[in-house]
Amino acid sequence: MQYRQMLQRIYPQTPIVGRNFPPSPQKVLIAQIGQYAFFAGIALVFFGEQIFRALNMAPPAWHAGLTENKMQTCLFLWIMNSVATSQMSTGAFEISFNGEVIFSKIETNRLPSFDELVELLQMRVQAAGPSGETANWH
Numbered sequence: 001m002q003y004r005q006m007l008q009r010i011y012p013q014t015p016i017v018g019r020n021f022p023p024s025p026q027k028v029l030i031a032q033i034g035q036y037a038f039f040a041g042i043a044l045v046f047f048g049e050q051i052f053r054a055l056n057m058a059p060p061a062w063h064a065g066l067t068e069n070k071m072q073t074c075l076f077l078w079i080m081n082s083v084a085t086s087q088m089s090t091g092a093f094e095i096s097f098n099g100e101v102i103f104s105k106i107e108t109n110r111l112p113s114f115d116e117l118v119e120l121l122q123m124r125v126q127a128a129g130p131s132g133e134t135a136n137w138h
Contacts, residue, residue, distance in 0.1 A: 006114060011125060021092035034084020041077040045070055097124040 004016050023031075043051065045066050052059045066073045093105035095117065102120045103112050112120070 003114065003117060007117070007121065010118060011121065014121075014125060021090045021094065023088050023090050027087040030087045031084050034081050034087075037084075038077050038081035041066075042074065045073050045077075095120070097121060100124075 004018060007014075007016055044063065048063050048067065049059055052063070091105065093103075093111055094101055095103040095112075102124060103117065105111055
């Protein structure tokens with residue numbers, strides 16, 4: 001966001017649009033499964049006996065272990081959910097100008113310095129002319 005404000009001062013005529021870089025469908029699925037497992041686990045820990053009774057089932061032996069160790073079970077479920085949810089973060093920072101990627105953190109494993117970013121954009125803006133293309137980043 002800070003880069004955007006600084007760039008807008010240098011290139012006020014160039015619209016700068018930011019958006020989130022979407023995670024892969026596999027990572028979204030992992031995050032969803034983790035979230036469902038978290039809520040199902042919490043429900044089993046606190047309401048398992050009632051759930052099994054409603055299903056006309058005796059609680060399985062492993063359920064006793066969960067209820068005897070509620071704090072550890074909930075902590076494990078929370079950590080598992082946190083790891084699964086972290087899959088939604090892509091760590092992406094990409095800058096494109098006129099549809100062409102001019103910098104990618106995914107490819108370089110680093111963020112650009114502000115001076116480097118200005119230089120990259122300056123070359124593209126000069127080459128594009130005053131037609132008003134858009135700089136984008138994710």
